[in-house]
Amino acid sequence: MASQTKTKAESLLQLLPLEVKQNIMLNLDISSLYALFTTCRHFYNIYKSDGGIIIREITTNALGDFLPSAIALYAARRAEWVTELHVYSPSQLVDRIHRFGRKYLDRNNRPSLDRQDFSLSLAEELISFHSTVEKFALQFMEESLSEMFLNPRGRPIPKPTSTEISRVQLTFYCMEISRELLPYKISSGSDSDSEDSEHEMDDERPWEMLWHYFTPWENRIAESITKFLDKFIDGVVTQVIDGIVTQGPIELIERGTMVTGHWYILMGLQGVEGLADGSFDLEFISRIAADKRIDWSPLRHISYFSHAMSGFTWLRPAGGSLRVRSLNMDHLLARFPQEENGACDNWYFTIISEQHNPEAYLSLLSGILWWDRDRTNAQYPGVLPSTAEIQDMAEGKEYIGREFVPEVDYCKEIGY
Known part of the structure; x- marks a missing residue:
């Protein structure tokens, strides 16, 4: 009886148009897709011919705008030089960072995969990690908001917006890509000719260069x-x-x-x-x-570029010194277009205020780094000027680096 029921069900499936069967598969998650085509030969035949298209569509639906970042992470985990970092000089690693960055990290030329490159194992890896990112990004935002918001009347804390969520999730991808590519500190050899010297000089230019792709x-x-x-x-x-x-x-x-x-x-x-x-x-x-x-x-x-937390090394040099930077940031806006510029304006206002408006600089709060402008204005009115006002503050001014002076112009090397 069971076999007859199964045969009848399969016969009914045969009557469905191909487009309907494909749509059924396209609307499944990746584990359900596997269960379907391994238990029904009609769907297995479709998978054999159109599996790449179907898996790519399911993966794209699951990751949305994060698919390029997920592809970059997938590639970072498989970079052949990562397991042999010790055999490369810092300059060789910088070259490899550039090759990787130009292929996978340029946000105006996002990486993609052909349909034949999509497999079940690739999709499962990408979707599984994105689920982890969603989980920890939410925990991070909820904890941060609970620390920053004071609700004496018990009003609920406004939930993170879609742009805030995307911003934080993207940062998790940046961190994961960087730790996959350069998990170890880079050393350039002995810092002295003395036989007693046991320490090595750190040459972190590969790490610094990598973070300037973000x-x-x-x-x-x-x-x-x-x-x-x-x-x-x-x-x-x-x-x-x-x-x-x-x-x-x-x-x-x-x-x-x-x-x-x-x-x-x-x-x-x-x-x-x-x-x-x-x-x-x-x-x-x-x-x-x-x-x-x-x-x-x-x-x-750590998994960030700690020596330039102010971010002045993302600005273009002014004159002949890498210590002095123009506060014009048009090159950054072209390189990193923003759907909502709250975090960008927060950083820009901070770096201007640090030297040119210290009272405003001291009033900024680190916990609002990832907030949209509307949330910042609602919770802390007057703390963050408008974009136009910030640009006026920067007009004709320069930033002078103090403790950290880079060896190279990252903007020029990367090309923005």
Whole structure:
């Protein structure tokens, strides 16, 4: 009887027009698509002929505007030179960063894949990671908003807008791409001819160059996200460190601290999710902390460009010094077009005010870095001038770098 029912159902499916069958497949999620074509030969035959088109459509629907960033991340995870960073000089790595950046990170020329390149495994990887990004971006925004908003009358906090959500999610992609490409600090050799010199000079130009393929306001948001992730990771791993303290010598305590500080760089955002859902249990974390074969010292502990948090290195040099920058940002607006410019204006006003209007600079709040302009104006009226007013403030002025002076003009090298 069961076989007869199945045969009848398949016969009815045969009567459906091909377009209807394709639309059924196009409106499934990726796991349901797999279940469908592995249990019904009619849909399997369609998958054999049109699988690339169907998977590309499902992936595009799931990721929307984030598909280019997801493709860039997919490519970063497979960059052949990443596993052999130590054999390349900093200048060779800069060259490879440029090759990658021009192919995958130019937002006016977004990367794409041909339909034949879309597979189930690729789609599952891209969609799974985006789901993780959505989860942690929401947690980050909710925690940030709860800290910034004061609601004495119990009014609900306005939910993040679509542009705020996109801005934060894109920053998570920037961070993940950067940690995949350059998870280790880059060293350019001994800083002295002395035989006693055991230290090496850091040449972080590849890292600095990579982050200039992203925006300065994303760099600032990435700092806030890093603090959020550190707090989250510490809340889980501290339990392990407490256990280590009672079990072993002081060196295990130090290694436990290293696990906390470098977990994101080593394991990625999905590794952080593993802490949240229990995939990495306490025994696993303890084993990593105690494993002396793991050298944590070369790993980065941040995933943003820390030496230029002001963002002045994204501005074009004025005159002959890389320390002095023009405050004109037309090149950035052309390179990074904005649907909503709240975060961009926040950064721009900050960098102008830092030297030319210090009272306004001190009044800005780091927690609003990712906010839309409307939210900022509603919560803190008068703190952020209009775009036109900010541009007037910048007219004819320059920014003079103080503590950090770059070795190269990143804007010129990248081409914006």
